[in-house]
Amino acid sequence: xxxxxxxxxxxxxxxxxxxLRMFIAxxxxxxxxxxxxxxxxxxxxxxxxxxxxFRAYGxxxxxxxxxxxGTVSEDRLPEVYKSLEGYEVIGHVPFLYERMKINEQPxxxxxxxxxxxxxxxxxxxxxxxxxxxxSKDILLGSEVAEHLSVKPxxxxxxxxxxxxxxxxxxxxxxxxxxxxxxxxxxxxxxxMQKMMNQKNQVSLVQVSMVAGEEALTDxxxxxxxxxxxxxxxxxxxxxxSEQTVLGKLQGLILLVTxxxxxxxxxxxxxxxxAVVTERRKEIGLKKALGADSFHIGGEFLGEACILGALGGxxxxxxGYIFAQSVxxxxxxxxxxxxxxxxVLTVVLSVAVxxxxxxxxxxxxxxxxxxxVLRGE
Amino acid sequence: MSLLQLKDVSMEYGGRVFALQHINLTVExxxxxxxxxxxxxxxxxxxxxxxxxxxxxxxxxILDGIELTQVSPKExxxxxxxxxxxxFQQFHLIPYLTAVENIMVAQYYHSMPDRQExxxxxxxxxxxxxxxxxxxxxxxxxxxxxxxxxALINYPVLILADEPxxxxxxxxxxxxxxxxxxxxxxxxxxxxxxHSQEVGAEAKRAVVIEHGHMMGEGGVQL
Numbered sequence: 001x002x003x004x005x006x007x008x009x010x011x012x013x014x015x016x017x018x019x020l021r022m023f024i025a026x027x028x029x030x031x032x033x034x035x036x037x038x039x040x041x042x043x044x045x046x047x048x049x050x051x052x053x054f055r056a057y058g059x060x061x062x063x064x065x066x067x068x069x070g071t072v073s074e075d076r077l078p079e080v081y082k083s084l085e086g087y088e089v090i091g092h093v094p095f096l097y098e099r100m101k102i103n104e105q106p107x108x109x110x111x112x113x114x115x116x117x118x119x120x121x122x123x124x125x126x127x128x129x130x131x132x133x134x135s136k137d138i139l140l141g142s143e144v145a146e147h148l149s150v151k152p153x154x155x156x157x158x159x160x161x162x163x164x165x166x167x168x169x170x171x172x173x174x175x176x177x178x179x180x181x182x183x184x185x186x187x188x189x190x191x192m193q194k195m196m197n198q199k200n201q202v203s204l205v206q207v208s209m210v211a212g213e214e215a216l217t218d219x220x221x222x223x224x225x226x227x228x229x230x231x232x233x234x235x236x237x238x239x240x241s242e243q244t245v246l247g248k249l250q251g252l253i254l255l256v257t258x259x260x261x262x263x264x265x266x267x268x269x270x271x272x273x274a275v276v277t278e279r280r281k282e283i284g285l286k287k288a289l290g291a292d293s294f295h296i297g298g299e300f301l302g303e304a305c306i307l308g309a310l311g312g313x314x315x316x317x318x319g320y321i322f323a324q325s326v327x328x329x330x331x332x333x334x335x336x337x338x339x340x341x342x343v344l345t346v347v348l349s350v351a352v353x354x355x356x357x358x359x360x361x362x363x364x365x366x367x368x369x370x371x372v373l374r375g376e
Numbered sequence: 377m378s379l380l381q382l383k384d385v386s387m388e389y390g391g392r393v394f395a396l397q398h399i400n401l402t403v404e405x406x407x408x409x410x411x412x413x414x415x416x417x418x419x420x421x422x423x424x425x426x427x428x429x430x431x432x433x434x435x436x437x438i439l440d441g442i443e444l445t446q447v448s449p450k451e452x453x454x455x456x457x458x459x460x461x462x463x464f465q466q467f468h469l470i471p472y473l474t475a476v477e478n479i480m481v482a483q484y485y486h487s488m489p490d491r492q493e494x495x496x497x498x499x500x501x502x503x504x505x506x507x508x509x510x511x512x513x514x515x516x517x518x519x520x521x522x523x524x525x526x527a528l529i530n531y532p533v534l535i536l537a538d539e540p541x542x543x544x545x546x547x548x549x550x551x552x553x554x555x556x557x558x559x560x561x562x563x564x565x566x567x568x569x570x571h572s573q574e575v576g577a578e579a580k581r582a583v584v585i586e587h588g589h590m591m592g593e594g595g596v597q598l
Contacts, residue, residue: 281468288456289457290485
């Protein structure tokens, strides 16, 4: 038999045949590993999960025509959208803005894609309906509707200013946002482009995507490089708020993880100290049989490492369940299993258990072999 | 040269407790010596000094030609595993290892574990059929026989037995003493520490220790 095989027999049996102590020590490591694994998973997932939550507040990136030009061709956009690959894009909604007259009153009117608009700006509260695709429906901002004294279902007359006659539009709904949108009117983009004789032209694209401030800046540079005719602009207010909240949340999670790590260290150190104390005679016996400090230290560290690895594996599974539960209940979305977090948890558990065992091991190697003869 | 020679050996703790005082003792190879005396007389301290588990504070202890008072603690550990086989009153088997694994532990610290050889040692004490039992599944007598097998496994020059029958019933005491006789007949050198007249009488020689002093040698009444 090889020496390492006997070493494994001793270390493994010390754990397996001392089930109660093993269970208590394993529990201490596993609880710590569970929280560490869970918190690290949540820490990693928080930016993405919170990013999605922040997307409810609207676009975080605007694409504008460069050099002060009024519009840009839609045909150039697919190439620009390639710069967004690798990120979770909630939606990108184009707008063509023109000043029109509605019932003889000047109103800034936007043509847009309402399907995309609802993805990018889910906070728009519409009384009635959004205009149906390709229809001559119009959505009025609440201030405009009030000024014109119109309600959903009624007809309004639009004039571009150049056309000899007014065009009838049905008011599909009235929108409230709490912002400037309430002073605008909105219709289908295609209808507006035709009316204004600006085929395929847009004045602005609002993009909503899951990305932090730094990532948005980076994306902006890529877009500028891909098409210098398009000027990307980060919506700083939203991006910075997102970054601030995320930073504080992640800091809190890190702090909790560090505290748990420390508590695990103390807990395992206490358990291992108890293990060493109750096995003084066994250590003395081994020394009486000729074991040196290297043997004794190696055996206890081996036990600690196996304990750490088992606790780490158990903690990885429990931590994933914990993170999954947090994801589902807090963010309404599950989290992906991460192999790197699993490896980190096991390595960290082994390291913490090993470190926590150092003081008890130092005590163990100091036990005098004579204790077995004295019968202490 | 004698296997073991103690010259004017004293052992004191903190300058107040004198556990051994001016002990002189010689043990030849193949001898069987009983160290006798009442509790607290210094028997166990003497065992610790001879068994390389403690260093005498003064005097000279020569085991197999090596002066034990001059060697480092690391060297003392090596001598313990190479030269000494220990048998304890309370058996001291590792509770989570089987009988054969307990013997292989001694091999592991000494050189290489060899299950076949360990089984041979168990057979030597009549326990080959109990090889895979845990200590808790063995009787006191069986545990002591495993302990003897473990003491023999590394071919020590000296077997030290501390009250080897102290926790055994009469039948097991006879069985263990029979094994010691067989070992001694084969040439093994044995030192037993005991307060029992009967056990002491089994040895070839007996010395008595009282209050750390060697009182004499032979069939002294305690």
